[in-house]
Amino acid sequence: MEYIFTPWRYRYVSTVDEREGCIFCDRPAAGDDRENLIVTRGERCFAMLNLYPYSTGHLMIAPYEHTGTVETLDRDTLADMMQMAQRCMAAIREAFSPEGFNLGLNIARVAGAGIVEHVHMHVVPRWKGDSNFMPVCAETRVLPLALEQVREALWERLDR
Numbered sequence: 272m273e274y275i276f277t278p279w280r281y282r283y284v285s286t287v288d289e290r291e292g293c294i295f296c297d298r299p300a301a302g303d304d305r306e307n308l309i310v311t312r313g314e315r316c317f318a319m320l321n322l323y324p325y326s327t328g329h330l331m332i333a334p335y336e337h338t339g340t341v342e343t344l345d346r347d348t349l350a351d352m353m354q355m356a357q358r359c360m361a362a363i364r365e366a367f368s369p370e371g372f373n374l375g376l377n378i379a380r381v382a383g384a385g386i387v388e389h390v391h392m393h394v395v396p397r398w399k400g401d402s403n404f405m406p407v408c409a410e411t412r413v414l415p416l417a418l419e420q421v422r423e424a425l426w427e428r429l430d431r
Contacts, residue, residue: 293337293386293388293389294386294389295331295333295337295386295389295391296335296337296389298319299312299317299319299335304426305419305422305426307319308320308322308418308419308422309422310330310359310362310422310425310426310429310430311355311358311359311425311426311429311430313351313354313355314351315334315335315336315347315348315351315352316332316333316334316335316348316351316352316355317332317333317335317355318330318331318332318333318355318359318394318429319331319333320418320421320422320425321393322418324418324421325395326369326395326396326397326398326401327367327396327415327416327421328363328366328367328369328394328396328421328425329393329394329395329396330359330363330393330394330425331391331392331393331394332352332355332356332359332391332392332394333389333390333391333392334348334351334352334390336348337388337389338389338390339378339379339387339388339389339390340378340379340390341376341378341390344390352392356374356392356394358429359394359425359429360372360394361428362425362428362429363394363396363425365428366421366424366425366428367396367424369396369397369398370397370398370399371396371397371398372394372395372396372397373393373394373395373397374392374393374394374395375392375393375395376390376391376392376393377393378390
């Protein structure tokens with residue numbers, strides 16, 4: 272069995288309880304989608320870039336409803352999340368040409384959720400060889416574009 276260590280996440284997950292409010296409630300309510308890195312909105316969900324991306328284009332899809340698990344979401348909200356995932360994947364493919372994707376939901380702290388009180392789906396574009404020695408040896412991720420550039424590229428493709 273191989274192990275992948277992610278020491279750069281410790282600073283983020285160890286301060287989770289110190290954060291005030293909920294980013295998945297506060298950011299869409301703020302009204303400034305560009306500043307809050309929101310790339311698209313739907314009737315029941317929205318997509319925003321991850322401030323701590325695993326790769327270029329890593330975004331999260333969250334329902335507007337504040338809940339910690341998918342079990343409490345209605346069918347229409349679940350369908351909206353998956354349809355938004357399809358749209359976001361298509362936009363990411365067009366903008367950045369990834370070779371694959373990871374889609375995932377982490378429900379509860381023991382499952383890896385950094386924000387446990389508001390369920391969200393990660394959409395992570397992947398390229399062959401995109402995991403290298405930098406995160407482990409230097410606690411550094413090498414990303415070729417700034418978040419603002421990624422947001423603009425996806426927003427242009429999602430908000431046509």
